[in-house]
Amino acid sequence: MSGKPQIKIAPSILASDFARLGEEVRAISKAGADYIHIDVMDGHFVPNITIGPDVVKALRPHSDKPFDVHLMIAPVDPYIDAFVQAGADIISFHPEAGPHPHRTVQAIKAAGAKAGLVLNPGTPVEVLWPLLGDLDLILVMSVNPGFGGQSFIESQLRKIEIIRKRIDAEKPGIDLEVDGGINFETAPRAIAAGANVLVAGTATFKGGETAYAKNIATLRGAA
Numbered sequence: 001m002s003g004k005p006q007i008k009i010a011p012s013i014l015a016s017d018f019a020r021l022g023e024e025v026r027a028i029s030k031a032g033a034d035y036i037h038i039d040v041m042d043g044h045f046v047p048n049i050t051i052g053p054d055v056v057k058a059l060r061p062h063s064d065k066p067f068d069v070h071l072m073i074a075p076v077d078p079y080i081d082a083f084v085q086a087g088a089d090i091i092s093f094h095p096e097a098g099p100h101p102h103r104t105v106q107a108i109k110a111a112g113a114k115a116g117l118v119l120n121p122g123t124p125v126e127v128l129w130p131l132l133g134d135l136d137l138i139l140v141m142s143v144n145p146g147f148g149g150q151s152f153i154e155s156q157l158r159k160i161e162i163i164r165k166r167i168d169a170e171k172p173g174i175d176l177e178v179d180g181g182i183n184f185e186t187a188p189r190a191i192a193a194g195a196n197v198l199v200a201g202t203a204t205f206k207g208g209e210t211a212y213a214k215n216i217a218t219l220r221g222a223a
């Protein structure tokens with residue numbers, strides 16, 4: 001069984017002040033963030049455009065926390081090296097982004113990063129099973145990707161439960177991360193379902209810099 005995995009908080013900088021990104025990354029690192037979650041969107045795979053490898057590189061000196069880079073782009077493979085060289089520690093991608101997800105996992109690991117697979121709310125959990133043995137992280141989307149500030153989709157709790165059981169049986173120790181609509185009310189439910197890493201944009205950054213430490217601690221204590 002899973003016992004009680006340590007809960008990690010991964011603030012999504014999508015909800016930060018983009019004019020002060022470096023300061024924001026420093027502030028959340030100091031406030032207790034475990035990972036820095038960086039949402040990369042291309043205006044093609046998802047209907048929004050955010051940041052690329054140059055921004056990741058510029059942020060790298062501002063934190064010693066692992067950079068958890070969530071790629072919402074297609075294709076993925078041509079950009080892996082650029083993100084790893086920019087300082088990505090974990091690279092997660094969506095299986096719909098290309099025809100060969102296993103090759104993408106291999107490419108991420110060959111480049112020297114940890115590999116994560118992301119399941120959209122409409123993506124069946126079965127997509128994960130052939131890749132599970134090679135993954136370092138599984139990310140369950142509890143909103144449709146593209147924007148911060150959306151409402152948590154309840155049906156994804158069941159998916160988290162199914163994946164948690166399988167991880168404990170076959171690959172204990174890897175991260176099960178949940179992303180989208182995580183707040184003080186949904187966090188405990190995601191943890192109860194088996195998630196051990198919570199991505200939180202809106203819930204981390206609300207109230208401004210003086211609130212970050214309390215926000216992160218409250219999310220972490222939600223169990």
Ligand code: DX5
Pocket residue numbers: 012014015037039070143144145146147148149150179180181182199200201202203
């Ligand atoms: C959505 C992103 C999320 C998002 C989370 O596509 O992957 O990381 O920023 O934002 P909140 O926590 O505000 O739902």
Ligand code: ZN
Pocket residue numbers: 012037038039070179199
């Ligand atoms: Zn994300």
